[in-house]
Amino acid sequence: MVQTGTLPAIPPQAAANRRRSVLVAVPVAVVAVVLTAVLRHPVAGLLFCVGLALGALNTWLVQRSVVRYAASTARDAKRRFVGGVFGRLALISLVALGICLLFLPDGLGVLAGLAAFQVLMLAGASWPLIRELRSS
Secondary structure (H helix, E strand, C coil): CEEECCEEEECHHHHHHHHHHHHHHHHHHHHHHHHHHHCCCHHHHHHHHHHHHHHHHHHHHHHHHHHHHHHCCCCCHHHHHHHHHHHHHHHHHHHHHHHHHHCCCCCHHHHHHHHHHHHHHHHHHHHHHHHHHHHC
């Protein structure tokens, strides 16, 4: 397990999935910056990278939150977990929408980056499972 200070450990599979998604996001970001620069919208490419980073940050925070919830014995753990989920979702969404509106039309790159990172996370989580099922 991957230790995160005083917090409980994030399971290795989850940490590996996040790491794999971030590693795949780097070349995706480079391609996005080059492609949007060729299309004369380099700011959109940079904001796409910001969206990818927000997605990676959100994933890391989700993993920490889930591990903390699973290890908690407090009576109000579920309420705090749900509150944290909605708070984090609201904060990430407000930051992304704020950037989007501030830099329209190139600001849409932030939303595209967030969406792209979610697809990368799902693909990263699905790939090992598919390999395991095919080998069975």
